[in-house]
Amino acid sequence: TALEPVTVIGLGPMGQAMARTLLAAGHRVTVWNRTPSRTDGVVADGALRAATPADALRASELVILSLTDYRAMEEILAGVEGELAGRTLVNLSSDTPDRTREAADRAAGHGARFLTGGIMVPAPMVGTDPSLVYYSGPSEGFERHRGTLGRLGVPRYLGEDPGLAQLMYQAHLDVFLTTLSALMHATALVGSAGIPARDFLPEVMPTITGVPGMLAAGEDDLGALIDAGEHPGDLSTARMMGATADHIVAASEAAGIDLTLPRAVQGHYHRVLDDGRGGDNFTRIIDGIRAPR
Ligand code: NDP
Known part of the structure; x- marks a missing residue:
């Protein structure tokens, strides 16, 4: 069976490392970054460049976000909330637990499953043995994508409260x-x-x-x-x-x-x-x- 497609939004060092790890495992990876040139490297490695955030969302049920903070996600998703229904958003960006909980509530309101994650290794170690990633949020969303998320690092699920991983x-x-x-x-x-x-x-x-x-x-x-x-x-x-x-x-x-x-x-x-x-x-x-x- 084909591996599930994945969208990665935010192509800083961490997003690039995640996109490369998923490409190497054989996933179809779609990427979007505010500054398009930052996607050049992973596109050369086989990723598909989405022209807009809406296109990026439509490309995959599983959408991973790797941004400076949660405000960045809000800016990117503003106006495209209609595309969120039925998707699993996995935000691996740093922010406070309360910001995380608010974002999870809003995403759920738009019909998305929202998982929070914290990656515990620097970019060069993503996808390697010592990599560990904490997740929290709806367990159904986590179980649904556990195999794919496991490629980024050993997944450790902490519970339903989306603030826990943060x-x-x-x-x-x-x-x-x-x-x-x-x-x-x-x-x-x-x-x-x-x-x-x-x-x-x-x-x-x-x-x-x-x-x-x-x-x-x-x-x-x-x-x-x-x-x-x-x-x-x-x-x-x-x-x-x-x-x-x-x-x-x-x-x-x-x-x-x-x-x-x-x-x-x-x-x-x-x-x-x-x-x-x-x-x-x-x-x-x-x-x-x-x-x-
Ligand atoms: P960077 O700061 O290099 O990348 C941040 C990304 O966020 C860029 O793609 C940037 O886009 C985007 N961004 C920021 N603000 C906005 C905005 N307002 N609208 C749209 N896009 C925005 O971060 P890293 O890749 O290093 O890290 C990403 C996350 O992972 C952070 O939350 C960090 O704390 C966490 N993390 C990082 C580790 C590390 O070692 N680097 C280790 C573990 C976790 P643009 O290119 O256009 O600026």
């Missing part, structure tokens, strides 16, 4: 961006004493790679304890970590570098100490994060 995407990026800022901050800190970045960055890697072992150490699975509201203090009490956070702020101040990030971290621990819970595990900081004062 939320998971933001959560990953929350960890990623904060870690990158911490690495640059620490590099500036040791740099103030003349230690070059090329020496420091390999030096600090074990601190990052040691985190998984700290989070899932057998019976002390921290996730399970956090879910149970338990924060037994043992090796890493909030008091000890808070004192360290104070030292990082002081060392950064002495070095004359930016204090925004270490002060935020220090604030998490001071809140635990203010609550009289310094003897608890460091995980207790989640209380103040969940319910800031």
Whole structure:
């Protein structure tokens, strides 16, 4: 049986990688991009160029969107909503969970199934083994196109709420961006004493790679304890970590570098100490994060 045709709207690096992956698998791929020249490469590889968004929608039941944000989709679909009925729109663009939910409601109002997705790898890794893509929205739409979507990366379906895939995407990026800022901050800190970045960055890697072992150490699975509201203090009490956070702020101040990030971290621990819970595990900081004062 023939593979289902796919339309890809938005041919930035991600859209191009997706179109190429689907072409390579043998799908008929139709593309549309606001700046037409960005489709030249994939058209040379065999994709069909749609002249208008309406033509792009009509070409396939499955329509993948890869755009800067959800506003871009609204601009593209304005005036062609009549073409949406019966299609499955899969928006793999970043935006807030609430924007995603609003867009899903509107698309459903026009008779479309609307899935939200978050791709967890950069463009060169789309379609390769480590590629992972979160989806949420109507399970019927996901199951219907699971095989095709699976070509982009391992699909992980999170549930009916269309905001969930975005939320998971933001959560990953929350960890990623904060870690990158911490690495640059620490590099500036040791740099103030003349230690070059090329020496420091390999030096600090074990601190990052040691985190998984700290989070899932057998019976002390921290996730399970956090879910149970338990924060037994043992090796890493909030008091000890808070004192360290104070030292990082002081060392950064002495070095004359930016204090925004270490002060935020220090604030998490001071809140635990203010609550009289310094003897608890460091995980207790989640209380103040969940319910800031
Ligand atoms: P780009 O910013 O390079 O591409 C964005 C696309 O959106 C372009 O095709 C652009 O069209 C289009 N666009 C933006 N605004 C409008 C508008 N108002 N009307 C019509 N078209 C518009 O992004 P990427 O390809 O890198 O990423 C796409 C999405 O994937 C983003 O949401 C990103 O967060 C996400 N993502 C990206 C990853 C990456 O490594 N790059 C990794 C994981 C997710 P035009 O060419 O005309 O400007």
